[in-house]
Amino acid sequence: MLNPYLFYQDTCEAAFNHYAKVLGGKIDAMMRASDAPPEVPASPGREKMIMHARMSLPDGSVLMGSDAPPEHFHKPQGFSISITVKDPADGERKFNALADGGSVTMPFSKTFWAKGFGMCVDKFGIPWMVNCPAEGM
Numbered sequence: 001m002l003n004p005y006l007f008y009q010d011t012c013e014a015a016f017n018h019y020a021k022v023l024g025g026k027i028d029a030m031m032r033a034s035d036a037p038p039e040v041p042a043s044p045g046r047e048k049m050i051m052h053a054r055m056s057l058p059d060g061s062v063l064m065g066s067d068a069p070p071e072h073f074h075k076p077q078g079f080s081i082s083i084t085v086k087d088p089a090d091g092e093r094k095f096n097a098l099a100d101g102g103s104v105t106m107p108f109s110k111t112f113w114a115k116g117f118g119m120c121v122d123k124f125g126i127p128w129m130v131n132c133p134a135e136g137m
Helices: 012-023 088-099
Strands: 005-008 026-032 050-056 062-067 081-084 103-109 114-121 127-133
Touching: 005 012, 012 026, 012 050, 012 062, 012 088, 088 103, 088 114, 088 127
Parallel strands: 005 062, 081 127
Antiparallel strands: 026 050, 050 062, 103 114, 114 127
């Protein structure tokens, strides 16, 4: 099973709370840097940052992430998190919620391969594809 691990620029907690609402996920873990043992202290000013988050989604998949230290953060590129939704109305709702505050790369609409498909980058900088496959796909 593949489980994406996403790195954020100090917005992991807000992103995971947003995804839990949009995708119906359950946050299983939200560990702060201050939760680390004393022999692994948090960098000054980063005590409240998320060192590991884990969310279970209704389809059994898992999404994980953390706040990257500034010197290790790179803008996400070269991938998209793809979600498959059976119902086009639900797919469009999820797409619009993910795109809210971000940018739309390809508006959600019917295509020759899908009852609905759209691409966006959310307000946290993460690229998404929402797909409602056509019958038989």
